Amino acid sequence: MDQNRIIDNRDEIEEMLKASELTDYDDIDELDDRFDEAAKTAERILVGDISEWVGQFYRQRYRAWQEGDRQAAPCRCENPRCALKRGELPYRLRRRTSTVREGTQSGRQVLSEYLDSHPEAVVIDDALQEQEEIASDLGREFRKLHRELEAAIMELTDDPEQQAAF
Numbered sequence: 001m002d003q004n005r006i007i008d009n010r011d012e013i014e015e016m017l018k019a020s021e022l023t024d025y026d027d028i029d030e031l032d033d034r035f036d037e038a039a040k041t042a043e044r045i046l047v048g049d050i051s052e053w054v055g056q057f058y059r060q061r062y063r064a065w066q067e068g069d070r071q072a073a074p075c076r077c078e079n080p081r082c083a084l085k086r087g088e089l090p091y092r093l094r095r096r097t098s099t100v101r102e103g104t105q106s107g108r109q110v111l112s113e114y115l116d117s118h119p120e121a122v123v124i125d126d127a128l129q130e131q132e133e134i135a136s137d138l139g140r141e142f143r144k145l146h147r148e149l150e151a152a153i154m155e156l157t158d159d160p161e162q163q164a165a166f
Helices: 003-019 028-046 051-066 107-117 122-156 160-165
Strands: none
Touching: 003 028, 003 122, 028 051, 028 107, 028 122, 051 107, 051 122, 107 122
16 A cells, blocks of 8 residues: 555544544544554654654664674675664765655655665665555554444444445
8 A cells, every 4th residue: 555545544544533423432442542553653654754763773773783683784885984884874864854854755765765876775675665564554454444433433323324424
């Protein structure tokens, strides 16, 4: 599921939660908690500046490589002064760029552009794959929440006109 559809689905579910009369529904707190958790993950991974997430991802992979728990170095380039090999996230990836904050460039685009210019950066490729897996999981969770909310609304709503509104 692509990023825009996930965000649209998130927004739709949020509106359903706000507009519905599910206060008597037994599992509303659980649905609300699941939505909050998924929405926070979507915000951290898919919206705006993901430099903090990339930094954490990189530090975990770098530490694992240093400790021998991971065979692959963060980068396969020949440059001995490569920031990724020295334990640093390159400036382009760690700065909080105004273009990302303003929404003109997604964090995924920043990572992809860096990988285009430095294709040996294995850890950045891994980060993109991880982000894609997280987005896929989020898409499934939002679809599941949507179905459960629709079912709860139908269950609690006796008026067919109200059901049609949802």
